[in-house]
Amino acid sequence: AQSVTQLDSQVPVFEEAPVELRCNYSSSVSVYLFWYVQYPNQGLQLLLKYLSGSTLVESINGFEAEFNKSQTSFHLRKPSVHISDTAEYFCAVSVQGAQKLVFGQGTRLTINP
Amino acid sequence: DTAVSQTPKYLVTQMGNDKSIKCEQNLGHDTMYWYKQDSKKFLKIMFSYNNKELIINETVPNRFSPKSPDKAHLNLHINSLELGDSAVYFCASSQGHRGWETQYFGPGTRLLVL
Numbered sequence: 001a002q003s004v005t006q007l008d009s010q011v012p013v014f015e016e017a018p019v020e021l022r023c024n025y026s027s028s029v030s031v032y033l034f035w036y037v038q039y040p041n042q043g044l045q046l047l048l049k050y051l052s053g054s055t056l057v058e059s060i061n062g063f064e065a066e067f068n069k070s071q072t073s074f075h076l077r078k079p080s081v082h083i084s085d086t087a088e089y090f091c092a093v094s095v096q097g098a099q100k101l102v103f104g105q106g107t108r109l110t111i112n113p
Numbered sequence: 114d115t116a117v118s119q120t121p122k123y124l125v126t127q128m129g130n131d132k133s134i135k136c137e138q139n140l141g142h143d144t145m146y147w148y149k150q151d152s153k154k155f156l157k158i159m160f161s162y163n164n165k166e167l168i169i170n171e172t173v174p175n176r177f178s179p180k181s182p183d184k185a186h187l188n189l190h191i192n193s194l195e196l197g198d199s200a201v202y203f204c205a206s207s208q209g210h211r212g213w214e215t216q217y218f219g220p221g222t223r224l225l226v227l
Binding site for chain 1: 117153154155156157158161210211216218219220
């Protein structure tokens with residue numbers, strides 16, 4: 001069965017600083033990888049996903065994540081964060097035919113001015 | 114215009130009561146889900162339906178009974194509520210259930226059992 005570990009429960013950074021949120025997964029078969037974001041008091045929304053092809057995927061708001069098969073990782077990065085990026089970020093994995101997402105524990109990103 | 118909506122947004126009730134949460138999606142999706150998010154923000158799938166048929170039941174106590182009257186609606190009924198049922202319940206939907214589809218989440222229902 002697949003599992004996801006987000007290594008940091010909280011990440012505080014200053015505005016305009018770079019950030020990396022770490023995600024490692026465990027699976028014996030090929031996976032699809034996702035990052036979802038949850039703003040305060042809202043539901044989750046997709047930030048980006050890796051299905052196949054280029055290992056670097058980008059979102060429209062400046063985030064990117066790189067699929068690293070050898071390290072079984074899918075870390076999320078942004079070169080310069082904004083106050084509005086304050087949220088909970090969830091890494092998730094699914095496998096073809098498994099019909100469900102398995103989520104990590106979440107990382108709370110806090111941006112300080 | 115809300116894609117996935119849930120009612121109620123907040124639910125405060127006594128132990129032992131029975132309650133229902135409703136979910137509707139207007140995206141034309143075939144698959145709907147219920148998730149439970151605990152106080153530590155851990156999110157776990159409970160049920161999944163595809164075209165009104167149950168496809169995932171993640172060893173949830175049988176006090177929880179989902180019902181899908183049509184593919185746009187997935188309701189969750191909870192009998193004999195317990196303190197441990199306090200959580201945020203999210204409904205979601207996707208076009209298909211093969212694993213790669215984006216899931217669209219509702220705003221959540223915050224359930225507090227006293």
